[in-house]
Amino acid sequence: MELQKRFLEKIYEVTKQFFALSTEEKQKYARETGSFQGYGNDMILLDDQVLDWTDRLYLTTYPEDQRKLKFWPKVPIEFRETLHEYTMKQHLLVEKFYKAIARSLGLKDNRLREMCGENAAMETRFNMYPPCPRPGKVLGIKPHADGSAFTLLLPEKNVEGLQFFRDGKWYKAPLLRDKILINIMSNGIYKSPVHRVVTNKEKERISVATFCNEGPDTEIEPELMSEAKTKIVQKD
Numbered sequence: 574m575e576l577q578k579r580f581l582e583k584i585y586e587v588t589k590q591f592f593a594l595s596t597e598e599k600q601k602y603a604r605e606t607g608s609f610q611g612y613g614n615d616m617i618l619l620d621d622q623v624l625d626w627t628d629r630l631y632l633t634t635y636p637e638d639q640r641k642l643k644f645w646p647k648v649p650i651e652f653r654e655t656l657h658e659y660t661m662k663q664h665l666l667v668e669k670f671y672k673a674i675a676r677s678l679g680l681k682d683n684r685l686r687e688m689c690g691e692n693a694a695m696e697t698r699f700n701m702y703p704p705c706p707r708p709g710k711v712l713g714i715k716p717h718a719d720g721s722a723f724t725l726l727l728p729e730k731n732v733e734g735l736q737f738f739r740d741g742k743w744y745k746a747p748l749l750r751d752k753i754l755i756n757i758m759s760n761g762i763y764k765s766p767v768h769r770v771v772t773n774k775e776k777e778r779i780s781v782a783t784f785c786n787e788g789p790d791t792e793i794e795p796e797l798m799s800e801a802k803t804k805i806v807q808k809d
């Protein structure tokens with residue numbers, strides 16, 4: 574447990590150190606037009622688009638042959654190695670998680686894994702929200718539901734900001750210490766929660782979100798959910 578805690582701290586540490594670099598240094602990993610990977614803010618899709626109050630680094634981490642290392646920071650020196658280790662740990666967790674979800678849906682243990690394929694894809698987004706002079710006017714991230722099958726989120730443990738929407742109201746997510754929060758896929762049974770991040774005047778906030786999806790060329794068949802639903806109904 575102590576080891577796990579130290580490892581999660583290391584992820585925060587390298588993330589913080591990366592965002593603390595000069596803009597010039599960070600720009601070496603800048604996102605290219607039309608690509609999601611790299612350093613930078615939102616893709617600009619509309620003239621009057623409101624930008625999120627955030628600095629981001631977005632990287633494909635799995636399968637390994639999909640990585641674009643030119644966007645992987647060389648500074649801090651431990652960044653790449655830490656992200657690789659984190660990805661491998663997350664991959665093991667994802668395997669276990671697929672099993673647990675399949676079981677909870679009344680499906681065979683390997684059903685989701687088979688469907689999502691060995692090469693389930695993972696992308697990691699490092700978010701840094703700087704202190705904001707007008708917190709009431711600007712959001713760190715606008716309301717959204719993650720498009721991933723599920724998200725492993727390492728939220729900042731000292732600074733609040735994440736909120737979830739439920740029954741017409743926003744609720745603050747409690748601060749989590751050395752824990753990963755899992756947001757689950759969207760389907761008729763598990764709902765993908767709408768969330769946002771608010772800003773504050775005093776403190777920067779960091780989070781690391783890993784989006785997990787079925788592998789390339791894989792589609793999750795809609796029948797799976799009917800299969801699951803039927804089983805759940807039969808169980809009741």
Ligand SMILES: O=C(O)CCC(=O)C(=O)O
Nearest residue numbers: 698700728735770780782
């Ligand atoms: O910063 C957070 O706590 C949430 C980040 C998030 O929702 C995202 O990156 O999709």
Ligand SMILES: [Fe+2]
Nearest residue numbers: 717718719768
């Ligand atoms: Fe999100």
